[in-house]
Amino acid sequence: xxxxxxxxxxxxxxxxxxxxxxxxxxxxxxxxxxxxxxxxxxxxxxxxxxxxxxxxxxxxxxxxxxxxxxxxxxxxxxxxxxxxxxxxxxxxxxxxxxxxxxxxxxxxxxxxxxxxxxxxxxxxxxxxxxxxxxxxxxxxxxxxxxxxxxxxxxxxxxxxxxxxxxxxxx
Numbered sequence: 001x002x003x004x005x006x007x008x009x010x011x012x013x014x015x016x017x018x019x020x021x022x023x024x025x026x027x028x029x030x031x032x033x034x035x036x037x038x039x040x041x042x043x044x045x046x047x048x049x050x051x052x053x054x055x056x057x058x059x060x061x062x063x064x065x066x067x068x069x070x071x072x073x074x075x076x077x078x079x080x081x082x083x084x085x086x087x088x089x090x091x092x093x094x095x096x097x098x099x100x101x102x103x104x105x106x107x108x109x110x111x112x113x114x115x116x117x118x119x120x121x122x123x124x125x126x127x128x129x130x131x132x133x134x135x136x137x138x139x140x141x142x143x144x145x146x147x148x149x150x151x152x153x154x155x156x157x158x159x160x161x162x163x164x165x166x167x168x169x170x
Contacts, residue, residue, distance in 0.1 A: 006072050013065035020058035021128050024096060025121055027051055031103060032117035039110040047103060059096060063089075085134045092127050095120055126150030 027050050034043045066089075069076065076082045099120055106112040129150040 006069065009065055009069045009072065013062060013069060016058050016062035016065055017131075020055060020062050020096075021092070021124060023050055023055035023058060024092075024099060024124055027055060027103075028099060028117045028121045028124070031099075031106065031112075032114045032121075035106060035112045035114040035117065039107070044107055051100060051103065055096065059093070079138065081134050081138045085131055088127050088131050088134070092124065092131075095124055095127070122154045122156070126154040129153070 027047055030043065030047050030050065034040060034047065037043075070082075102112065102116060102120070127150070
């Protein structure tokens, strides 16, 4: 029996992606609490370590393993769902980098609107759900489920941010 390297890469890719998204979610949650409590050097150090020590390495690992999957199984590139998944991954990368810019801005100014982090968390959850639906269902893709549920959650996150999170004093 021959060892299946593709399954190993898929499992490792999934673990790295989950750790990456989990680290980003934890970071945004920590930043939301941090903004509401006011600037604190200890929390800033924790958040920086979380970003640099977990989110960044897991992002790079997930991307390298995903690239390895495409090298071993290039037939995936002929399937339409993978192109949509890769586009969604680009959006997650955008949230990753945008979160870093918001974090730096908060550390410089000492104030920020906490609702921005709720929006980042909601967007991250919506994108993650869409990627999972694409990876599981592949073809045919149930677009109503893929697009409807995550964006409903995103809209709910926006509503919660506007209603329940008080604006920080700037």
